[in-house]
Amino acid sequence: MLLAEVAATSEAVAAVSGKKAKVELLAGALRAATAAELPSVAAWLSGQTRQRRLGVGWAAVSALLDGGPPEPAAATLTVEGVERAFEALQDAGGAGSQAARAALLRDLVLAATGPERRLLAGLVTGELRQGAQAGLLLDAIALAAAVPAAAVRRAVTLTGDPAAVAVAALDGGEPALAAFGLRVGTALSPMLAASAPSLTEAFAKTGPAGVEWKLDGVRVQVHRDGDDVAVFTRTLDDVTARLPGLVAEARTWPAGRFVVDGEVLALRPDGRPEPFQVTSSLVARHTRTDTERPLTTVLFDALHVDGTDLLDADGPTRRAALATVAPAGLLVPRHVVEDAADPGEAAAAEAFAADALARGHEGVVVKALAGAYAMGRRGAGWVKVKPRITLDLVVLAAEWGHGRRTGLLSNLHLGARDPGGRFGPAGGFVMLGKTFKGLTDAMLAWQTEHLRGIERSSNGWRVDVEPTLVVEIAFDGVQTSSRYPAGVALRFARVLAHRPDKPAGEADTVDTVLSYRPV
């Protein structure tokens, strides 16, 4: 199969708007691939490569395509050849490897026609933007193989390997998919949480629920089979080698064979959690020193224990199984609410959540007692509740948007008042970060118009404006920053509303922002 066929499919998928039409196009390409080509085609048509890392990205591609190098007269690249090139990119390492990778990419791109270049660039940068990703590819596999989508989804969430599932589905149909099961040692898609602004609204989604602390760390899935222990992240990355302490600890737990779900984080000597930045840095590091802070593991779910799969079991059953895996001190604190309409129970839940916050944790996750473990889903089974901070800040500049936001001023530079001149001229504004979130199409249109009216200067991608427009911003907290003058940046900032009625002189000050630094 020629890469041109895959590229043409991707172009066609991008050109149609309906999901069904996209799925049909994807399914057609999957059917046309041979068994050997299918893993590559399935991966690429969901915007991914089979290689976890290629070592080339946006910069390498844009340097190559800059100046519009001439295209070949005919399409010659094959799926198999491109797959081999991707393998070579992944395998390149050591001195001189950057040049080797650049040469590999250059050979590939210069041999590619226009649509093929668009596909290759999208794969390398991870931004294919054809309006279909892994989710629609699952439907396409189901359609191509004439099997239920649910069977495909289950197999993919159990293995994390859509390519293998595609091969099994088209080759062996539903019986082959049914043969996929939970395997200790193979990562499966973790269950995700929706969010709600309050406990009351969370309970409305879940019904009777267990309320658990929400810990601000890194999600881990721990597998043990005897002495074999493996640890995976939320994206199924294998981090076993980076967490030797957890591996050793897991070998001492009472159960010999299990898959459990939890979080690792760094705690201070007083038991309060370190800021996420500290935990993240410890987990990311490939080498350990004896003096650095150990990571603490907290467990909150069990997917398999000593021969029993628990994916379809309810919450209390899984929690009871978890209690047989590890010492009680490692289990996340949990408070069960049978009837949220009962004022006493509701008050107790609020007190439990307030205590979690008082101890420095992020909030709570409300987990339906009745729910199964919904792999890879962000459904109503788990609902996180975190406090929200809002401030009135001033727009200092805005950046032009991309994709569906092309032609609109999107990313806002946010500043707080600095009346005392702590970080710049007295009476000026201190930048605290940027955000593009929370803006509706109407808000984008309005702010583009308004900001152009108060434009001060422009450099092609950024428009600096008079600091007069106040925006109401919600965020989760402040984190330390080396990028911004006040030494802090807002975490997960999003726009709630424009406040053209409010004078910039009444916006919040940098001192108010600094008061939200963790204790």
Next chain:
DNA sequence: CCTTAGACCTG
């Protein structure tokens, strides 16, 4: 030796 660019990972 140190600095920098880029890729890639996390919430």
Next chain:
DNA sequence: GTCGCTC
């Protein structure tokens, strides 16, 4: 990670 739009 959050949010809005589309199907």
Next chain:
DNA sequence: GAGCGACAAGGTCTAAGG
């Protein structure tokens, strides 16, 4: 309700350049 895409910020690692 699910899927997609709009993009942030900080951190580590690798390779390259001085």
